[in-house]
Amino acid sequence: MDQRSKIAILGYGAEGRAIYNYLYDKGYHELTVCDQDVDLKAKLGDGVSAHLGESYLHDLDQFDVVFRSPGVKYLEPGIQAAIAKGVDVTSSTAYFLDQRPCKVVGVTGTKGKGTTCTLIHEMLKASGMDSHVAGNIGDPAISLLNITDADSVVVLELSSFQLQDMKASPDFAVLLNTTEDHLDYHADKDEYMRAKEALLAHQKSEDVAVLNKDYEYVKFYEPVVKGMTKFVSVKEELKEGAYVENDEIYYSEKGKKEKVCKVSDVALIGSHNLENIMPSIVIAKTMGVDMKHIKKVIKGFEGLPNRLEFVKEVKKIKFYNDSFSTGPITSMAAVDSFEDPTILIAGGYDKGLNYNEWALKILTKPSLKIVILMGDTASIMEDAIVEADEKLGEAEGSPTQVLRRQNLEESVLTAFAEAEEGGVVVMSPAAASFDQFENYKERGKAFVGYVKKLK
Structure with a gap:
């Protein structure tokens, strides 16, 4: 060119x-x-x-x-x-990777990309590095070419849409859990999975890839890795990577382990966020960040907007905005994040996702008392719940009440009326927003607005 x-x-x-x-x-x-x-x-x-x-x-x-x-x-x-x-x-992202003057960390996966990118960025920044966040979070990567040099680091959030035709990989790659999503964009799950291969396929032998050993996807992607592989796990001790053992987070390198912190020290809500924290630790340590900076970020970072974001407490009822949840896996994680009596607001644009597993969670999480369904997926979700209830039978299922409402405002008002004192209301839609909103940010903004009007 x-x-x-x-x-x-x-x-x-x-x-x-x-x-x-x-x-x-x-x-x-x-x-x-x-x-x-x-x-x-x-x-x-x-x-x-x-x-x-x-x-x-x-x-x-x-x-x-x-x-x-x-x-x-x-x-x-x-x-x-x-x-x-x-x-x-x-693409502009591919052009940036070809022209980059600095080291690049690339993060992809179905969910957790923005949180993981921000954690890595904050850890690098705390250690004094010239770190920048770009891609789906932050500025377009191309805009950083004029302001970065060999001493800079760019942390890129990369979607399957961006990766699909890329012919270069970042120096450090993080692949979070990958499940079916964006089936309204990709032909099928196989195409979606293969779209993410470019994150790893063009790395050099000295580059680093971080994978989660607890998931089946490792078998799909590990053979693609060209650089050094490090792992994270909440299930087993690792010689290279980060893991959880007895409610403690550890980092291990060449078999020598170092305690990071207790799980209870983590500021982020939800055990699923351990899957974002551990890769961040691995990348930061691999890049030479002192553990004291890593600990400080883990204990202080409370999350991004629209990701289990605490909004307000009204009459001893806590409201959380999880509008970024556009698929069943993240909505299930949100439900699992609370043990107090919970009301879930869910539903939205239909991306062709399967809600069977989500429905089982709805019926078997004891603290979940009511689910309020709205949007295009309301009927699909309710059908999945009915089918799951039939499979479980009376003995296994919890008495989760299912309500239908026309829109988000009605859902918030109903949740407020039905919630128990000391309980939680969480909007974690498990669906995209395009049936009623321009994007997940607008949906989250609307939810926050409705909640703040409550008295």
Whole structure:
């Protein structure tokens, strides 16, 4: 690619805008914005070449290079046709990895990416390193090329959408638990799993990969690893990595173990967050961070917005916002995080996920008293609960009450009316937000707003 190249920018969201601005500033002026939004023309300004509307993926073979934004599917026929004709299809994240002047930590997985990235970033920053967070959390990675150098570290949150066509891997890779998700985007679970292989497949022998030994996915990804492999586990002692034993967190290197802290010292709510903390410890220690900085972060970091975020206590009822939970696994983890009498608000946009296991958790968690269902998935979830109840029988299931409400505001008001003193109300939808909200952040903001009106 040179300054004479004809370049297309597919999708003009945050990442698309960032790569456009970066390339333009570097003297690449043969740029065309391709986007489905026909109203974008007025925002682009005069002199900006644009191909807008439903046909925005047509005729991509006229370009030398195409930068694909994460929201545009790699397997779209228009993109595949361009690749077949020799067009270089890439992304701003891939370009950043090719051009990076510094070490990069990449984190992916179905859930926990943002929390893990932030933990790593805070640990590195506490030790005095010039650390930056980018990707799905923070700024687009491309925007950091001008402000980082050999002494910097960039911690990248990477989704399957970004990884799918990447031909470079980060120096340090963290692969969290990977379950089915985004089946509205990927063809099937196999494609989703394989999309994440790029995190590991292009590493060098001196690079490091961190995997969770407690999950089946290890068998799928471990053969792909090109660098050194370190593990985390809550089930077994490890010679290389981090693990939990007798309610203590340990870090082990070459068989020599070092106590990190007690599990009870962790500020984050929910035992599932141990799966985010342990890889962070491994990366930080591997990069030379002193244990005192690691301990300080673990004991002080209370989490990100929309991830089991404490909102308010009203009449001795605590409200938690877990809007980032867009699948059953994270919603189950939220339910498991509380032993006080709990009401769960769930439901949203249907991504084609299976709720059978989630339904079993709903019926077998003794502290869960009521589940309030809303949105497109309400019927699907209720059917799964009915089916699970039939399988369990009266002896095994708990008397969880199921209620249906039209929207989030009604759900919050009902939860407040039904909650016990000393109890918990948690919105952990187990579904995406697009049926009623623009994104999970807007849903979380709405929930917080409704809760703050309660008296």
